[in-house]
Amino acid sequence: MFRWPVPLLWLLAALGCGWIVLTTPVAADLALFASRADPVAELLLEQLRSGPTTRLILLGLAGDTEPERAAVSQRLVERLRDNREFARVANGADALPEAELQALFAYRYRLSPTVAPERFTVDGLRSGLQQRLVELQSPLAVFQKRWLAGDPTGELLTLLKQWQGGLREPAKRLGVWFAPDGERALLLVETRTSGYDLAAQRHAVTTIRAAFATASAGTGVRLEMSGPGVLATLAADTIRAQAEFLSTLALAAVVLILLLVYRSARTVWLGALPMLSALLAGAAAVDLLFGKMYLITLAFSMTLLGETLDYPTYLFSHRRAAETVTDTVRQLWPTLRLCVATTMLGCLAMLDPDFAGLSQLGVFTVAGIAAAVATTRWLLPALLPPHWAPPQPTAIGPWADAALRPRPRLALALGGCGLLALLLLIARTPTLWENDLAALSPVPRELLRLDQDLRTALGAPEVGHLIAVTAPDAETALRHSEAIAADLEDRKRAGLLAGYDGAMRYLPSAQTQQQRLASLPDPATLSANLNAALEGLPFKPGLFAPFLDAVAAARTAPPLRPEDLRGTLLGTRVNALLFPGERGWTALLPLSGVQDARALATGLPQHQASRAYYLDLRAETNRLVADFRDATLVRIAWGAALILAVVWLGLRSWRRVVAALLPVGLALVFTVAALLALGERLSLFHLVALLLVLGVGVDYGLFFSRPGADPDSRRRTLHALLVCCGSALTVFGMLSLSALPALRAIGLTVSLGVAASFVAALIAARPLLTKMS
Amino acid sequence: MFVNRWAGLLLCWPLAGVADESALSQVMQALAAVPAVETAFREEKTLAVLDAPLVATGVLYYRAPDFLRKRTLHPHPEDYEADGHWLTVETPEAGRRQFNLNGYPQLRPFVEAIRATQAGDQAALARYYQLEFQGTPADWSLRLTPRDADAQRYVAAIVLRGRNGRIDSMETLEPDGDRSLMTITPR
16 A cells, blocks of 8 residues: 555646646747846847737738739728727728828827928918919819818928828839739738737737638639738747647657557556656746746757656666566666756756746756656656566567677777867857847748738838837937937938838927927917918918917917827827837837948937937847857856766766766767758757757766676666667657758757767767776 | 790700710710820919919820820929829929829829820720710810719819810819819910
């Protein structure tokens, strides 16, 4: 009966961990990479998470005839326009609805940048009136004359130009946006939710598809969709589908291997217990310590925990019918303990208070490995019948001895090759790393090209260059933005950039608005000026009474604030560029056609209460990833030193330490060399995979150099490591066949690394030991 | 006399439509046969907001099938050029701006009212307007009423008058009572 407390304890622990895991949110974003001590990184991540550019969905309508494409575009807009999911649905037709025109007209004296004292003098008014006369003469007058009586200075016209000029507008055909070649009708949709809220984005995509299905019924028009959210959804879906397919396949293969090798169904489910414990314990530990888990931590940690699959195999292969399971475990324990200690210490080095993601990875793995080894050490013996042993593999005799015979010359040659490969790697260091995140995108290339095409055609702001202003309140942010805009205007003239946008274009700061209103003369003066200006002009007397009333009313109007614009198109545009966050307000000035980012970034006007940052999103993201990688590398170096120390503590002999660790060093060098030979550039995914190779390789070295092992025991070790290596090769070999860069990187690296570790440990560990004895 | 006139009208009534049709197509054919035109114009706009009409003068150029240029010389220089789908507007202040007519559907009827008429392209005219022909090929008038509700907001009707393959005037009537009369004389 003494056997039951352990499984019961395990079950309780597993249930507890499961409950913690299920009640903690999982976040899917890039914060993993960011250092907390970096304000630019924080802004950048906020942008990547929820910035206006991430909320855009770009639509292209191709196929059928031009009129059909235009008609479908129009019907699609009508279907989507009233949907609360979308902040903006535009296809170029009817850029401003009547209500918005009326709103702009009502706010004209506060919003128009041309409002200034000289505009309301006799001369200013007269020149405005003459300009209106010229416009009346034009054939286009029919569209404008209704504003004449209230707006003789033409402020509405200025505002309309401002509204349209924010972004480069695509060419129109049949009244709607079209790509320059006319092959695609174009639409722009802005969701209210962030582009990285995958559930919401998926819903938006479904809504658009459904609306398109009805709008295009009976035509041959095709829908093309792109944008950060669409791509992110697609990436998540592709990764999930591929990972699910490949892991199902791999699971089946591993089950088959275990069944073939051990001829026992028991080994299959018992073999899965340590890995399961590791996942539960790791996830629970992260959740408890950090309150949430990043999706990417989960993915990386699962890779790292691949090592735990080996632990039960060590036990199964070393089982002998003559001894009890507990005895076998006891014999293996010193080596197994060292295996676990090395991995745990290697991961402990990852704990870095500045990098949440890195720390999560460390915590996850340390907790997971501890749980896995505890499961192997205490739970498995409790669940296995005391004298259970797998059927003796018949063929484990002669060929095993042949394989295990020490070959010093081969070992020497291997070492020489390793040295050569190392020199090659050092020479190649500058081109070793892949810093471009985009190269790792799981999105197919043709879709990325479509995204680029649609973006260029629509003149949508690229997820590229922007200036971000952080300020304690909206007014300060707007004032600072205005100062920057004045500066950008100069730089635009100097040819440093093609254009810029920003909330201050549409909603000036209250200070600026008040200055404008202060430039409006009092009713008596204005009336006198107007009468003088009208002298000799053919306007009917009394025509401009609405103008006099509007100016009189405007003089006492309060300035418009962002919240006054809620629910209007103007408000939507302002909200996308000026929004409150955790620490005050952020204003964004997206730039287009940037010629010289460095020159723009230097000399940004700064204010006392607010700060302006120049963000080159792509470069910054890549820098973040590179920083993260460098931090990881330093941590790995510390981890390696710790591993060395703990192995020395465990083995108390430098020769045995060398016998255990040199093979894995060689294996890592060979793996990286092989990756480079295959044309890969090392990314984060490769690095994480190399960490797993390190953990597994150290185990192989430790087991092959196990002291005091008799020939039979050595054969069993070979058997165990063959099974481990074979299953790892199967699982990760399948991953390496994936078309997704991330999965492929992990699969390829681990397959190569495990094979190299096995071969290196087999060839080098024994000669190093025998030479010693 | 009185009775006779009525009788004559009654007799002719069933034939009137047919006569219009054939007369309209005769006029259209005559207009279509003209390869190029260069004329002077005088435009008089009567607007509710103004005491006196606005008068502008300039030159009209046409080349078959779809090039039309309205060059205002006085009092304020302004140049409108419609060539195929493209409309180019040039003013001393704003410089040269090009629009694709397909992108501004509200402009199209204005251009076609005179360009398609001068081209004798009845089908193009009928796409934007309901046509009402009166008179004889030697002295005709063609009333164009916009079909599109959006266009009706800006134009009540356009009346063109002419003799055979020549347009003498074009009068634009706006819904608010404003109107503009452009008289065309050969140079």
